Amino acid sequence: MNTEDRVAINKLPTGVPGLDEIVGGGLPEFSFNIIAGAPGSGKTTLAHQFVFANATPERPALYFTVLGESSIKMLRYQQQYTFFDSAKLPNSIRFINLSQVVLEKDLGAVLEQITKEIEKSNPAVVVVDSFRTMVRKPQSDLDLQSFIQRLALFLASWQATTFLIGEYAEDELRDNPIFTVADGLFWLRQTPERNSIVRKLQIIKLRGQDSVPGLHTFRITDAGVQAFSRTFGLTGHLKDPPSHRRLSFGIPELDKMLGGGVREGDSVLVAGSSGTGKSVLATQFIAEGIRQGEPGIVAVFEERPQAYAERATTLGLDLETPQKDGKLEILYLRPLDLSVDETMHSILEAVQRIGAKRLVIDSLAGFEMALSPGFRADFRESLYRMIFALTGIGVTILSTVEVDESFTEFPFSTYSISFLTDDIIRLRYVSIDGQLRKIMVVIKMRGGNHAKDIREYEITSRGVVILGKRLTDYQGLISGIPVRSDRSDPSEGPSQDTGIEHKT
Amino acid sequence: MTTPPKMRDLAHRLLAYEAVEGKTSELEEAATLRVYEKLRQSLGEFVGATGFQSLAFRALTQAKSEAPGLWAVQIAADGSLQGLGEFEPQLVEFEPQLGSGKDQASEGGVVLIARLLGLLLIFLGGTLTLRLVQSAWPGAAFDDCNSEIRRKA
Numbered sequence: 001m002n003t004e005d006r007v008a009i010n011k012l013p014t015g016v017p018g019l020d021e022i023v024g025g026g027l028p029e030f031s032f033n034i035i036a037g038a039p040g041s042g043k044t045t046l047a048h049q050f051v052f053a054n055a056t057p058e059r060p061a062l063y064f065t066v067l068g069e070s071s072i073k074m075l076r077y078q079q080q081y082t083f084f085d086s087a088k089l090p091n092s093i094r095f096i097n098l099s100q101v102v103l104e105k106d107l108g109a110v111l112e113q114i115t116k117e118i119e120k121s122n123p124a125v126v127v128v129d130s131f132r133t134m135v136r137k138p139q140s141d142l143d144l145q146s147f148i149q150r151l152a153l154f155l156a157s158w159q160a161t162t163f164l165i166g167e168y169a170e171d172e173l174r175d176n177p178i179f180t181v182a183d184g185l186f187w188l189r190q191t192p193e194r195n196s197i198v199r200k201l202q203i204i205k206l207r208g209q210d211s212v213p214g215l216h217t218f219r220i221t222d223a224g225v226q227a228f229s230r231t232f233g234l235t236g237h238l239k240d241p242p243s244h245r246r247l248s249f250g251i252p253e254l255d256k257m258l259g260g261g262v263r264e265g266d267s268v269l270v271a272g273s274s275g276t277g278k279s280v281l282a283t284q285f286i287a288e289g290i291r292q293g294e295p296g297i298v299a300v301f302e303e304r305p306q307a308y309a310e311r312a313t314t315l316g317l318d319l320e321t322p323q324k325d326g327k328l329e330i331l332y333l334r335p336l337d338l339s340v341d342e343t344m345h346s347i348l349e350a351v352q353r354i355g356a357k358r359l360v361i362d363s364l365a366g367f368e369m370a371l372s373p374g375f376r377a378d379f380r381e382s383l384y385r386m387i388f389a390l391t392g393i394g395v396t397i398l399s400t401v402e403v404d405e406s407f408t409e410f411p412f413s414t415y416s417i418s419f420l421t422d423d424i425i426r427l428r429y430v431s432i433d434g435q436l437r438k439i440m441v442v443i444k445m446r447g448g449n450h451a452k453d454i455r456e457y458e459i460t461s462r463g464v465v466i467l468g469k470r471l472t473d474y475q476g477l478i479s480g481i482p483v484r485s486d487r488s489d490p491s492e493g494p495s496q497d498t499g500i501e502h503k504t
Numbered sequence: 505m506t507t508p509p510k511m512r513d514l515a516h517r518l519l520a521y522e523a524v525e526g527k528t529s530e531l532e533e534a535a536t537l538r539v540y541e542k543l544r545q546s547l548g549e550f551v552g553a554t555g556f557q558s559l560a561f562r563a564l565t566q567a568k569s570e571a572p573g574l575w576a577v578q579i580a581a582d583g584s585l586q587g588l589g590e591f592e593p594q595l596v597e598f599e600p601q602l603g604s605g606k607d608q609a610s611e612g613g614v615v616l617i618a619r620l621l622g623l624l625l626i627f628l629g630g631t632l633t634l635r636l637v638q639s640a641w642p643g644a645a646f647d648d649c650n651s652e653i654r655r656k657a
Contacts, residue, residue: 071551072559072627079632086631090550090639097552 015053037188059124132166250288272427301366340382536613
């Protein structure tokens with residue numbers, strides 16, 4: 001059978017931001033779906049969003065309520081969500097209560113009642129909430145199986161896309177016939193992780209659709225359910241071809257050390273202990289980008305955007321004007337129960353909003369703290385996904401990371417993430433002539449040559465200023481406790497290596 | 505607590521609408537019954553018979569404190585209204601300020617319907633309440649709770 005002969009499955013919008021991406025572009029029309037999960041996991045809200053997104057007066061939605069939450073209270077609460085459109089009731093969305101027939105009669109009568117209503121309304125969408133309570137009365141397996149089979153066939157014949165909502169436990173997955181019949185199975189979970197609650201969504205199956213596997217985090221806000229795909233909404237997005245452009249820090253000496261600047265689309269790690277000027281360097285990087293017409297995003301976790309911008313002012317850098325002009329956004333992300341996917345969503349939205357070319361994450365430690373404890377365990381893997389996704393769309397990322405100052409080691413990161421970064425700039429304190437001074441060295445540049453020089457720098461009212469020539473009078477500088485050597489060669493400028501790539 | 509004026513006004517208009525729809529020779533309580541039955545049908549589908557019965561029982565309890573003429577009215581298990589039109593003779597005889605039995609029936613009907621609508625207003629808000637009323641009276645045009653009910657052209 002060639003492609004032209006295949007039936008095209010129409011995809012319906014789920015009405016849930018982020019979920020269309022997860023289900024492979026939309027929900028298959030006429031599919032018979034289960035939304036399962038514990039009470040409070042967001043099942044009803046998700047179904048409502050689908051209903052409000054798809055119901056029309058010509059092809060309305062029938063929402064059958066059974067036992068459980070009373071319809072009045074359900075509508076009382078659901079109308080608080082912004083997706084709830086009162087104008088759709090009752091012509092496009094009809095709520096029908098089946099409690100009486102469920103309580104007083106058998107499944108045959110329930111099916112008859114449902115059939116009657118469907119024939120009357122010709123709905124495009126049918127929801128049964130909760131299906132679990134509908135079949136809770138003792139039934140023989142055969143009766144239940146027959147009921148489910150007949151219901152599924154009837155609804156499909158009437159060209160209705162169906163959601164059955166139920167409070168199921170995961171150990172029921174093997175034995176319950178409903179899961180065999182269903183085309184789609186959406187499982188919603190909410191689990192406590194220390195003091196945080198994490199909500200996750202899994203598409204256990206979805207016939208005829210290339211859904212994104214895995215557990216996707218979601219949040220319920222006043223806009224309803226918002227899902228965050230593990231692919232960050234970038235499925236099918238072609239990776240931009242590598243650029244040869246170099247981005248300046250606005251610090252000429254540092255640009256020289258970097259072989260002309262950071263390669264566009266790189267991930268740069270600035271590592272150093274507290275007070276070494278990581279944030280200052282990051283601010284200069286973003287400010288220089290704006291000066292050159294490259295909008296930027298700063299994701300801050302440890303201080304408020306206002307404080308961040310004020311600190312930049314003390315360095316002679318104006319971050320207020322570009323914010324007003326829509327060329328800079330400072331995102332403050334610190335609810336303590338974030339997932340990386342959610343953080344990524346906020347960053348991506350901002351990137352797309354202003355067409356950002358540069359992104360600063362200040363700092364990775366703050367980012368980790370903002371995550372729910374469960375996500376901290378996967379921090380490295382999450383960073384990998386995030387960096388890969390962002391650099392893939394051409395954004396250059398500068399992350400700062402605090403490392404413990406050691407006088408025996410020279411660590412680049414506490415997260416063992418150096419392999420995730422293209423370039424590493426290491427800042428550190430060094431004890432020289434009775435002073436605690438600062439040195440900077442480019443450890444690695446994946447895409448090109450860089451200086452091997454160890455340079456002294458200061459943080460001044462103009463930001464980071466690299467001093468003089470490379471330090472040639474000392475040995476053991478990276479140990480932090482150098483010893484003066486007799487040799488000196490002050491005439492030498494920054495030296496470039498000869499094409500050897502530094503691996504870390 | 506008395507009936508919210510907006511709901512009282514809406515109840516008045518629904519009763520007037522039904523009085524015109526019905527035969528002019530019908531008793532006052534017939535209009536009340538017709539309004540109530542339409543609400544029972546419309547809400548019953550939405551909240552179920554038991555759900556409607558609970559709401560109606562609460563509305564009647566509130567209404568009785570405001571309209572003594574409803575003393576004999578009861579809500580049956582299926583949510584239907586019983587005993588409307590039965591007036592307490594002593595009240596008519598010894599408390600003439602309450603008006604005739606006809607007046608009591610009229611006032612009782614308004615209060616009961618207004619209380620029922622008032623509960624919907626509390627739980628669902630004005631927009632959804634009006635939409636539910638609109639679905640029960642598809643032939644009538646409602647612009648908002650304060651406007652006249654018109655017959656659709």
